[in-house]
Amino acid sequence: MFVLFNVIITVVLDLIGMAVRLVSILGFVYGLAVLIPSLAVGVRRLHDTGRSGWWLLIGIIPIVGTIILIVFMATPGDRGDNAYGPDPKLEPQPTA
Known part of the structure; x- marks a missing residue:
């Protein structure tokens, strides 16, 4: 969005x-x-897929880098926890 x-x-x-x-x-x-917020959203999306935010720099490579970055951004995020934290789509489990 x-x-x-x-x-x-x-x-x-x-x-x-x-x-x-x-x-x-x-x-x-x-x-x-909106430069800084855009970078933050990109890094967060890469973290959702289990990749480092440094992968944003691949967009510097003309055409090929941009295509690779679009593929990374379009892939579904990791299910469950990854190295960057819990899955944001999982509903919190009730405690009691």
Whole structure:
């Protein structure tokens, strides 16, 4: 959802920038504002699949790195606990 909302907001800001004849400064400022949260979401998603957050750097490689990163992000997360913590989709077990 985070990525979807960011894409929608960026497209709207770019359209507003083109309509007002700005040099897309609105989209740039928004992109700068969500840089750190975007990195955090990417690292968290990689942790869900049992991979280190350093795998985000593979996106630097043109085309191939981006494709590999998309595959990593699209794979389902690990069931149960992994090295980065418990499965966020598991419901907490009642204690008593």
